Amino acid sequence: GYKEHRKVRATNISNKEKIKTNCCQLCDKNIEGLSSLWQHYTNSHFQNYLRESYSNLMDFEEIRCKLCAKQMKQKQGLFVHIGTVHLKVNEVLVKYGLKPLDVKDSKM
Numbered sequence: 001g002y003k004e005h006r007k008v009r010a011t012n013i014s015n016k017e018k019i020k021t022n023c024c025q026l027c028d029k030n031i032e033g034l035s036s037l038w039q040h041y042t043n044s045h046f047q048n049y050l051r052e053s054y055s056n057l058m059d060f061e062e063i064r065c066k067l068c069a070k071q072m073k074q075k076q077g078l079f080v081h082i083g084t085v086h087l088k089v090n091e092v093l094v095k096y097g098l099k100p101l102d103v104k105d106s107k108m
Helices: 002-021 034-053 075-084 088-095
Strands: none
Touching: 034 075, 034 088, 075 088
């Protein structure tokens, strides 16, 4: 009946919102998983910006984060770490007038 129809409709809406959340705002690529979307922005779109704007947070000789002292094996991992763990991806998105990513479900 009517109640069941409303329940199904509500489920469909939440599924659509979930898909929208995992869509890159810059290239419209659908990314599976919120943590993967954070990494996508860092690797595909913001790596140079992160390097230029947040280099003061990274020790490139030791490949270490200056905020939490975590050491990485490669510089790429350091960019991903700064962008995701320390939420710099959201700062960049907001700077460009885009919607910040959800934090609660990312495994950061």
